[in-house]
Amino acid sequence: MANVLRNSAKFGFSGVLSQLSIHSRHGRECVSPCFSLQQRNNSTSPKIKVDLDNSTGVAVLRMQSPPVNSLSLDFLTEFCINLEKLEMDKSCRGLIITSVSTHTHTHTDTDTVTQSHKTMIHTITPPVCVVSQTLSKVSSTGLDIITLPVCVCVCVCLVSQTLSKVFSAGLDIMEMYGKSPERCGEFWKAVQEMWLKLYGSNMATIAAINGSSPAGGCLMSIGCDYRIMADNPRYSIGLNETQLGIVAPFWFKDTLVNTVGNRAAELSLELGLLYSAPDALKIGLVDQLVPEDQVLSTAQDTMSKWLAVPDHARQITKSMMRKQTIDKLLSNREADITNFVSFITKDSIQRSLRMYLEMLKSRKA
Numbered sequence: 001m002a003n004v005l006r007n008s009a010k011f012g013f014s015g016v017l018s019q020l021s022i023h024s025r026h027g028r029e030c031v032s033p034c035f036s037l038q039q040r041n042n043s044t045s046p047k048i049k050v051d052l053d054n055s056t057g058v059a060v061l062r063m064q065s066p067p068v069n070s071l072s073l074d075f076l077t078e079f080c081i082n083l084e085k086l087e088m089d090k091s092c093r094g095l096i097i098t099s100v101s102t103h104t105h106t107h108t109d110t111d112t113v114t115q116s117h118k119t120m121i122h123t124i125t126p127p128v129c130v131v132s133q134t135l136s137k138v139s140s141t142g143l144d145i146i147t148l149p150v151c152v153c154v155c156v157c158l159v160s161q162t163l164s165k166v167f168s169a170g171l172d173i174m175e176m177y178g179k180s181p182e183r184c185g186e187f188w189k190a191v192q193e194m195w196l197k198l199y200g201s202n203m204a205t206i207a208a209i210n211g212s213s214p215a216g217g218c219l220m221s222i223g224c225d226y227r228i229m230a231d232n233p234r235y236s237i238g239l240n241e242t243q244l245g246i247v248a249p250f251w252f253k254d255t256l257v258n259t260v261g262n263r264a265a266e267l268s269l270e271l272g273l274l275y276s277a278p279d280a281l282k283i284g285l286v287d288q289l290v291p292e293d294q295v296l297s298t299a300q301d302t303m304s305k306w307l308a309v310p311d312h313a314r315q316i317t318k319s320m321m322r323k324q325t326i327d328k329l330l331s332n333r334e335a336d337i338t339n340f341v342s343f344i345t346k347d348s349i350q351r352s353l354r355m356y357l358e359m360l361k362s363r364k365a
């Protein structure tokens with residue numbers, strides 16, 4: 001039965017995997033040679049960094065996509081790929097999701113990949129401004145690839161950019177504004193996939209919420225098993241879609257109802273409420289508040305309690321609690337995409353999004 005949840009969540013993931021030349025045999029997904037080469041403790045991709053501690057079986061996934069970790073199609077694709085890799089890795093039992101914790105983030109890492117991954121590597125987000133001694137030239141994208149005789153490339157990724165104090169600003173509004181119906185459909189499928197994989201994960205999952213977490217950021221948080229939030233008056237969390245003139249779809253709503261109950265979800269969704277950390281704790285939207293510098297360590301301590309429960313018992317119980325909600329989307333997936341596309345491409349909705357974007361910019365000025 002533990003496999004039921006895992007299998008449901010994997011449904012439809014072939015679209016994401018196929019972008020990485022994953023071959024399918026007898027309907028089962030297989031990992032490409034390039035992919036298995038990366039199956040090691042730490043991997044760095046442009047917008048997400050994953051560290052798996054083999055001694056604890058706990059992976060920390062850090063979102064590092066400036067300025068606000070918004071969930072673009074690229075981000076969601078990377079997120080799903082990372083989740084899939086961890087899910088397939090038997091040594092990984094727990095996952096902590098957080099945002100890089102400093103205002104200015106500078107990161108250096110090296111990674112080995114096969115040549116066929118060159119295109120993926122080229123998508124690493126600029127700007128990059130650090131010169132590595134091992135590379136004679138750093139391109140304008142900040143990335144250089146040296147082809148070694150054995151057809152293995154060395155990739156150096158250096159990121160130095162400001163990331164706001166956000167966990168995630170939710171779905172990338174630019175993905176929903178002025179885009180073709182086809183592109184909107186592709187985007188929405190990736191949003192669905194992110195939620196299916198996370199909500200249905202066999203791993204114990206904890207959101208270490210070290211910044212604001214509106215809308216899709218909140219969805220990601222409530223997709224986890226447990227939420228720890230920084231007790232900082234500047235941070236808020238909630239499904240604020242109605243404030244943008246848009247509507248949280250049924251599976252956002254279902255996840256919220258499963259977390260805080262029907263009445264709190266009703267108020268929360270209709271008013272598009274963003275809760276302060278203490279208010280979020282009060283309604284059960286988050287489980288625990290801690291000082292900001294203790295969010296990750298508390299998540300790690302808490303994870304050890306979750307992992308003290310035998311995996312199979314925890315996974316079957318999780319499946320029992322969540323399967324119905326997951327199946328509801330799985331059996332309405334295409335209709336949900338059609339619904340989203342026709343809703344989001346309406347002139348009136350596009351106008352609402354434009355006004356909201358202008359508001360965000362004017363607030364800054």
Ligand SMILES: CCCCCCCCC/C=C/C(=O)SCCNC(=O)CCNC(=O)[C@H](O)C(C)(C)COP(=O)(O)OP(=O)(O)OC[C@H]1O[C@@H](n2cnc3c(N)ncnc32)[C@H](O)[C@@H]1OP(=O)(O)O
Pocket residue numbers: 067068070164165166168169170171172173174212214215216217240241244246247248249339340343344357360361364
């Ligand atoms: C029937 C059913 C059918 C289906 C119906 C459809 C269902 C859709 C469901 C939608 C779900 C969502 O997640 S919708 C997304 C909702 N998200 C939000 O409302 C968050 C909006 N953002 C914020 O509140 C703030 O940016 C916050 C995250 C707190 C950080 O504040 P800061 O002051 O630190 O940073 P800012 O200066 O505001 O932002 C920095 C830059 O990032 C941009 N930015 C901020 N949030 C962004 C975002 N989500 N997408 C893109 N860009 C964003 C800003 O415009 C700025 O751009 P520059 O000025 O160029 O630098």
